[in-house]
Amino acid sequence: MKKIILDPPEIARIITRISHEILEKNRGFKGIALVGIQTGGVFLANRIHQKIQEIDSVSVPLGELDITLYRDDLGLKKVGTPTADVPTIKTTSIPFDLTGLSVVLVDDVLFTGRTIRAAMDGLIDFGRPKQIQLAVLIDRGHRELPIRADFVGKNLPTAHNEKVEVRWKESGDDDYVCVINNEEGNP
Amino acid sequence: MRLSKKDLLAISELQKEEIELILSTAVTFKEVLGRDIKKVPTLRGKTVVNLFFEPSTRTRTSFELAAKRLSADCINISSSSSSLTKGESLLDTAKNIEAMQADIIILRHSSSGTPALLARHLKSSIINAGDGTHEHPSQGLLDLFTIQEKKGTIAGLRVVIVGDILHSRVARSDIYGLKKMGAEVEIVGPPAMIPQSSDQWKVTTRYDLDKAVVGADVIILLRLQLERQGKGFFPTLREYARLYGLNASRLAKANSGVLVMHPGPINRGVEISSDVADGLSSVILDQVTNGVAVRMAILYLLSGQSHE
Numbered sequence: 001m002k003k004i005i006l007d008p009p010e011i012a013r014i015i016t017r018i019s020h021e022i023l024e025k026n027r028g029f030k031g032i033a034l035v036g037i038q039t040g041g042v043f044l045a046n047r048i049h050q051k052i053q054e055i056d057s058v059s060v061p062l063g064e065l066d067i068t069l070y071r072d073d074l075g076l077k078k079v080g081t082p083t084a085d086v087p088t089i090k091t092t093s094i095p096f097d098l099t100g101l102s103v104v105l106v107d108d109v110l111f112t113g114r115t116i117r118a119a120m121d122g123l124i125d126f127g128r129p130k131q132i133q134l135a136v137l138i139d140r141g142h143r144e145l146p147i148r149a150d151f152v153g154k155n156l157p158t159a160h161n162e163k164v165e166v167r168w169k170e171s172g173d174d175d176y177v178c179v180i181n182n183e184e185g186n187p
Numbered sequence: 188m189r190l191s192k193k194d195l196l197a198i199s200e201l202q203k204e205e206i207e208l209i210l211s212t213a214v215t216f217k218e219v220l221g222r223d224i225k226k227v228p229t230l231r232g233k234t235v236v237n238l239f240f241e242p243s244t245r246t247r248t249s250f251e252l253a254a255k256r257l258s259a260d261c262i263n264i265s266s267s268s269s270s271l272t273k274g275e276s277l278l279d280t281a282k283n284i285e286a287m288q289a290d291i292i293i294l295r296h297s298s299s300g301t302p303a304l305l306a307r308h309l310k311s312s313i314i315n316a317g318d319g320t321h322e323h324p325s326q327g328l329l330d331l332f333t334i335q336e337k338k339g340t341i342a343g344l345r346v347v348i349v350g351d352i353l354h355s356r357v358a359r360s361d362i363y364g365l366k367k368m369g370a371e372v373e374i375v376g377p378p379a380m381i382p383q384s385s386d387q388w389k390v391t392t393r394y395d396l397d398k399a400v401v402g403a404d405v406i407i408l409l410r411l412q413l414e415r416q417g418k419g420f421f422p423t424l425r426e427y428a429r430l431y432g433l434n435a436s437r438l439a440k441a442n443s444g445v446l447v448m449h450p451g452p453i454n455r456g457v458e459i460s461s462d463v464a465d466g467l468s469s470v471i472l473d474q475v476t477n478g479v480a481v482r483m484a485i486l487y488l489l490s491g492q493s494h495e
Contacts, residue, residue: 066215068229069219069227069228069229070227070228070229071229074229074230074490074491085188085189086188086189086190086487086488086491087491088188088212089212089215089216089487090215091215091218092215092218092219093218121228125222125224125226125227126222126223126224127223
């Protein structure tokens with residue numbers, strides 16, 4: 001069963017709010033940079049980047065980060081998938097020096113926190129940010145690491161076996177957030 | 188996507204999709220090599236053993252660097268310092284290395300087929316780093332990567348491979364890889380150095396380099412194996428250089444934007460003149476740089492999958 005949680009106008013409002021919150025917390029755009037985590041986080045980071053440009057007419061540094069090389073489960077067998085695919089590595093591009101900046105990591109769904117752990121390790125290989133903050137569209141709970149988001153679009157209590165799906169206009173759909181219940185036939 | 192086997196033994200065994208997977212993965216590792224901190228923690232805790240029974244600078248260093256950039260532990264064993272000099276068989280040596288929990292064994296050996304032998308008997312992944320006159324797949328893949336990087340594509344290019352095709356494992360890996368990726372391949376060399384079995388590769392064979400370079404997009408030169416001199420394959424070095432050495436006047440007949448490649452080590456003044464080796468068309472040092480990225484991709488893809 002698929003349940004729509006957020007529709008396009010709601011997502012647009014959340015992006016506007018998060019953008020204002022980022023500017024408020026950092027007292028303006030000075031010294032901030034946005035880094036989206038592949039792939040959903042990259043779309044969200046681009047939208048926040050645009051919105052900040054609309055609000056303050058300034059283009060803050062923007063990067064994208066792939067965390068595959070920093071994962072902690074490479075080569076581990078997942079139950080039921082004896083021939084797991086090797087994760088495809090996507091683009092990492094941080095075309096600015098992030099030393100001394102307040103870097104806002106951006107991801108679509110915050111779940112176990114393991115992706116964010118990997119992303120922080122990755123970021124630090126590019127320099128020494130003054131601060132790392134975290135912005136997510138959905139916080140679905142079930143943390144396995146002591147990680148907390150600074151900016152949350154929506155807190156969404158879920159069961160562990162449910163799947164949160166975020167679709168973006170950029171990948172050929174419309175903006176939607178859905179919850180899929182695994183017990184009802186969706187693998 | 189994943190590679191279908193636990194080992195990398197030969198390009199002839201790879202599907203086109205597997206070659207494409209390795210090449211696209213290598214692009215992302217090339218980005219890592221451009222960072223200030225050129226190291227990622229991906230293969231932390233994995234052990235890579237370089238088992239080399241023939242001399243090598245480039246390949247061994249390149250694999251070692253690739254393993255270290257991925258945070259794997261890397262051990263080098265060369266024939267002179269190993270127990271093979273005490274009479275231990277290759278398989279026993281390899282089994283002992285595996286018993287020390289090596290995840291990947293990289294083998295170079297003078298006998299064709301030895302990596303396949305180890306692959307059959309061991310659970311560790313085996314990477315062929317050159318076996319006899321059979322194949323040198325990582326070199327072939329880095330050549331493909333370099334061509335794709337510089338030319339944007341491989342399909343449809345005219346690639347000329349010059350030299351001792353008979354003894355060259357690099358030539359074999361290049362031919363299999365280039366054909367699978369859709370290039371048009373020509374081999375050129377003295378008649379005694381063209382194998383009789385070359386028909387099976389479906390490549391054009393020529394004996395005249397002056398004619399072959401006309402319209403070439405890529406020229407791959409092979410090292411003239413000086414240790415084979417005096418075995419009757421060619422009369423003198425000077426004659427070889429005159430007939431099959433690439434110099435500036437020959438290069439001028441090739442297409443504009445031609446790439447000159449060489450797996451190294453180069454014999455200046457024999458198969459390649461110094462001005463060509465150091466010239467604008469030469470991508471010989473790019474090949475070396477790309478070698479590390481391609482080998483990182485190979486190590487990543489072989490250890491990222493959980494076999495069995």
